[in-house]
Each structure stands twice: as structure tokens, then as C-alpha cells.
Amino acid sequence: MVAGLVVQVVGLILYQLILWVIPEPEKEIQNITAQPGMSFVEYQEPTQADLSSTKELSEEIVESKKQQDEINWTNAANPGADFSSRYSAQFAVTVGPDDYPASAARAGVGTVTVRAELLVLPSGRIGDVRILNVRFSNPVGEDYRTEFIAKARQILLTRTRLISAPYTENGKPAKFRWTRTIQFQLP
Numbered sequence: 001m002v003a004g005l006v007v008q009v010v011g012l013i014l015y016q017l018i019l020w021v022i023p024e025p026e027k028e029i030q031n032i033t034a035q036p037g038m039s040f041v042e043y044q045e046p047t048q049a050d051l052s053s054t055k056e057l058s059e060e061i062v063e064s065k066k067q068q069d070e071i072n073w074t075n076a077a078n079p080g081a082d083f084s085s086r087y088s089a090q091f092a093v094t095v096g097p098d099d100y101p102a103s104a105a106r107a108g109v110g111t112v113t114v115r116a117e118l119l120v121l122p123s124g125r126i127g128d129v130r131i132l133n134v135r136f137s138n139p140v141g142e143d144y145r146t147e148f149i150a151k152a153r154q155i156l157l158t159r160t161r162l163i164s165a166p167y168t169e170n171g172k173p174a175k176f177r178w179t180r181t182i183q184f185q186l187p
Helices: 002-021 048-069 102-107 139-158
Strands: 112-120 126-136 176-184
Touching (some): 139 176
């Protein structure tokens, strides 16, 4: 039985080698014929009007890239992973009973903990928020996950302030990432 299996495997390998060594017959290239409905486009040199409008557009694109670069997560420092520095960010943020979504309060969801990563700009403002985790004390809370995520993003973007000195790289304030947790309590 084992010998039969070995013979089959060897036969399969030989078959694959033969297919690899023997080339496929070349296929004939079909001629392209022009149909009466086909048209050809000629290359046109840009006019002066086209060049000036293109220049203005490129300047607008550069400006928008500068604003987008401000919210770029990829080049933000992570002081929590930099063991050579002992930076600890402190934030002031208030979450009150009025922040609890009304529909979740009526359902009795309970305590909700939201863990988020903040992108802190060199000015100390919060540039962007990524929600990492949402935990509910009551399984009913899963139905209200999107409401808590939206509310947490809004609170963290508008009410969070960096109260410690900004993170610095080479003596200059730099944008950085920091993880922050907030809790929603039933009113």
C-alpha cells in the first residue's frame, strides 16, 4: 500500500517535470483589424490655459497634503514604547452623566469603558482618535456600541486637553500617540 502511494507521488512529480520541460506550442497572434466605428486619438500639446490651470491645481493639492500630514498617524512618536525617555502624558477630560447615550440608559447598559489611542499634535491639541476597545458591564451594551464609540470620539476630540508638557524630540515639541481610557456611568 505504501509502495503504491510512493509510485503515484513519483509519477506525479515526473509528469509535472515533463510539462515543465516541454514548452507549449506557440499560439498565433491575431491580426487587429480596424472597424469602421473605431477612432484613434492623437496626442495634443497642452495649451497655455491648460498649463496655468494645472499649476493652480497642484498648489491646492500641496496645501491639502500639508493639512493631511498634520493628522498622519504613521510618523507620530510613541513615548510609551520609547524606554529611553520617561515621558508620561497627563490629560484633563470630563465625562459626565449627560454624556451617557439616552437610549443606552433606558436599556440599563451599565458602566461602559472605552479605550482609545489619541494622536496629540505638537500644540497639545488632539488631532485624531482611534477607538481600540469598548467593554460593557452588561452584555446588552453590544447593541449600543456605535453610540458609545461616536460619543467617546466626540468627547476625546473636543474636551481632552494635554495638561503636561508636550512630548519633545530633539528639543522640539512633536506629535505623539497616547492611550487613554474613559468611562461612562449610568446617570
